[in-house]
Amino acid sequence: MDYFLGLDCSTQSLTGILIDFNQKKSLYTYVINFDKELPQYNTQNGVYISDGGKTVHSNPLMWIEALDMLLNKFVLANIPLEQIKAISGSGQQHGTVYLNKSFASILKKLDPDKTLVDQLTNVFTRNTNPVWMDSSTNKECEEIRNELGGMESTIKITGSDAFERFSGPQIRKFFKQNYDDYLKTSVIHLVSSFLSSLLLGKNSPIDHSDGAGMNLMNIATKQWDQKALDATAPDLMLKLPALTSSYDVIGKISPYFVERYNFSPDTILIPWSGDNPNSLIGIGLTKKGRAAISLGTSDTYFTYLERLNLDLSGEGHIFGAPTGEYMGLLCYKNGSLAREKIKNRFDLTWNKFSQILKNTPPGNYGKIMLPYFFPEVVPLVLIPEVYRFGFSEDDLEGNVRAVIEAQFLSMRLHSEWIREEPEEIYATGGASTNKEIVQIAADIFNTNIRQFEVTDSAALGAALRSSKSYYDSTNKNIDWTELVNQYLEMQKSIVIKPNKNYTELYNHMLNLYKKCETFVLKNGENPEPYRKRFIKKYFEK
Numbered sequence: 001m002d003y004f005l006g007l008d009c010s011t012q013s014l015t016g017i018l019i020d021f022n023q024k025k026s027l028y029t030y031v032i033n034f035d036k037e038l039p040q041y042n043t044q045n046g047v048y049i050s051d052g053g054k055t056v057h058s059n060p061l062m063w064i065e066a067l068d069m070l071l072n073k074f075v076l077a078n079i080p081l082e083q084i085k086a087i088s089g090s091g092q093q094h095g096t097v098y099l100n101k102s103f104a105s106i107l108k109k110l111d112p113d114k115t116l117v118d119q120l121t122n123v124f125t126r127n128t129n130p131v132w133m134d135s136s137t138n139k140e141c142e143e144i145r146n147e148l149g150g151m152e153s154t155i156k157i158t159g160s161d162a163f164e165r166f167s168g169p170q171i172r173k174f175f176k177q178n179y180d181d182y183l184k185t186s187v188i189h190l191v192s193s194f195l196s197s198l199l200l201g202k203n204s205p206i207d208h209s210d211g212a213g214m215n216l217m218n219i220a221t222k223q224w225d226q227k228a229l230d231a232t233a234p235d236l237m238l239k240l241p242a243l244t245s246s247y248d249v250i251g252k253i254s255p256y257f258v259e260r261y262n263f264s265p266d267t268i269l270i271p272w273s274g275d276n277p278n279s280l281i282g283i284g285l286t287k288k289g290r291a292a293i294s295l296g297t298s299d300t301y302f303t304y305l306e307r308l309n310l311d312l313s314g315e316g317h318i319f320g321a322p323t324g325e326y327m328g329l330l331c332y333k334n335g336s337l338a339r340e341k342i343k344n345r346f347d348l349t350w351n352k353f354s355q356i357l358k359n360t361p362p363g364n365y366g367k368i369m370l371p372y373f374f375p376e377v378v379p380l381v382l383i384p385e386v387y388r389f390g391f392s393e394d395d396l397e398g399n400v401r402a403v404i405e406a407q408f409l410s411m412r413l414h415s416e417w418i419r420e421e422p423e424e425i426y427a428t429g430g431a432s433t434n435k436e437i438v439q440i441a442a443d444i445f446n447t448n449i450r451q452f453e454v455t456d457s458a459a460l461g462a463a464l465r466s467s468k469s470y471y472d473s474t475n476k477n478i479d480w481t482e483l484v485n486q487y488l489e490m491q492k493s494i495v496i497k498p499n500k501n502y503t504e505l506y507n508h509m510l511n512l513y514k515k516c517e518t519f520v521l522k523n524g525e526n527p528e529p530y531r532k533r534f535i536k537k538y539f540e541k
């Protein structure tokens with residue numbers, strides 16, 4: 001039996017998917033929701049938000065406890081963990097975990113009679129740690145960018161401009177504000193490499209794909225970049241784990257898991273990676289011509305890239321692809337949580353929300369929203385504020401349609417640099433199950449959107465990555481595209497087609513949206529006359 005396990009520690013939950021590669025199906029999936037199942041940590045949507053929304057942290061002990069809980073669920077469900085050949089995982093990107101020197105020695109001698117959380121309480125030099133939603137490091141970004149010779153040069157070195165949520169600026173802030181604790185830190189992990197270390201029983205390397213989201217790795221050589229490290233914090237090289245390919249075998253599972261959960265001691269481990277790189281594999285983007293939208297806590301738009309293609313305008317990112325090449329990505333902070341703000345404001349269910357989308361017209365009578373409920377990454381908005389053109393915050397139907405149209409108009413507008421007009425866009429993440437939302441995306445992009453039954457593409461991608469490395473290690477080489485196609489072709493999917501009647505309307509609305517954005521963020525001309533013409537053309541017949 002060729003069983004593989006993929007884990008995914010995302011913003012709001014920890015998911016485990018066990019797949020049977022021979023039968024090409026997922027045998028068991030379990031999700032631990034942090035707020036609901038670990039209420040003692042008092043998180044909201046998996047995080048702690050303070051400082052007017054700028055500082056966003058999570059709790060690494062909560063993730064550790066979730067891992068114990070998840071594996072217990074697998075045991076209770078009589079899942080034959082001893083049959084698993086290989087494991088990999090996925091973590092929300094950019095978040096950093098700060099550990100003291102006891103971490104490695106404690107991992108080496110974990111007692112299988114005790115929980116992980118009981119043994120790892122004192123290994124941190126920071127009790128809570130910044131995650132991708134944090135935008136409190138604007139100053140540090142500026143300092144790093146200047147030190148590296150400006151935005152273009154920062155992008156050329158690290159694959160992205162210096163971004164508030166990226167690990168380097170976050171590490172710099174910690175070094176500046178908590179110097180003593182920085183000195184006590186012997187290793188700084190990403191969420192992915194931190195959890196990977198638990199399974200491995202020692203410090204795990206960081207994989208090239210997730211490492212690219214730190215502003216510390218040289219995007220061309222895939223090594224730590226000494227200039228970027230020096231621009232960030234002193235002696236940082238000594239505190240960072242090694243870098244490795246996403247598909248390397250990094251070792252075998254630690255005896256703790258063998259004894260406590262009955263894993264086979266031969267289970268091999270593949271480095272964990274970021275959720276977006278894992279999703280790239282989980283929905284099968286292993287060659288050119290397709291793009292994906294992931295509608296999770298964050299919304300992302302991403303695509304596989306055969307070669308390095310930098311966005312010198314500074315909005316997009318280049319990460320590694322787990323296949324060894326690259327991926328281009330745009331990230332929106334105002335994803336599901338922004339949609340939920342409107343849903344909760346009017347006390348709706350998702351069903352009712354969808355009904356409203358169905359019953360309101362594309363173009364929304366010219367009502368435009370700039371949905372910055374939280375600080376935004378694309379375009380950069382540090383102080384959250386929602387702007388409405390032509391309607392009020394009490395307009396139920398107007399708000400529901402406006403938030404969804406705004407999200408996809410913005411995505412279409414800002415993804416031009418990587419778009420290459422995909423033949424099809426694949427959708428994944430929690431909100432991709434919502435047909436009405438996906439229909440609006442298809443109409444705005446004027447492209448077919450494929451919706452999969454499996455929405456946990458990050459966990460599935462991790463499981464598929466582990467299968468690829470396992471087969472490589474047994475000399476049963478299967479090419480990446482063949483491997484993902486073999487598995488994914490067996491999964492159910494439906495295609496949502498764009499309604500061509502709205503192509504022209506959305507082309508106009510895209511310009512209108514751009515004018516509204518430029519007006520608010522760059523002191524552009526007042527969009528009102530253009531908006532009036534739009535209304536006249538489409539709604540006053």
Ligand code: ADP
Nearest residue numbers: 010011012013296297298336350429430431434
């Ligand atoms: P993450 O992996 O980032 O934690 P998920 O991909 O699991 O997030 O997505 C979780 C989100 O999916 C929830 O916050 C919720 O808003 C959204 N969601 C779930 N069901 C629906 C639905 N039917 N329509 C729209 N959004 C939904």
Ligand code: XUL
Nearest residue numbers: 092093132275298300331
């Ligand atoms: C990507 C990003 C988010 C996180 C959480 O750059 O910040 O997508 O990975 O999902």
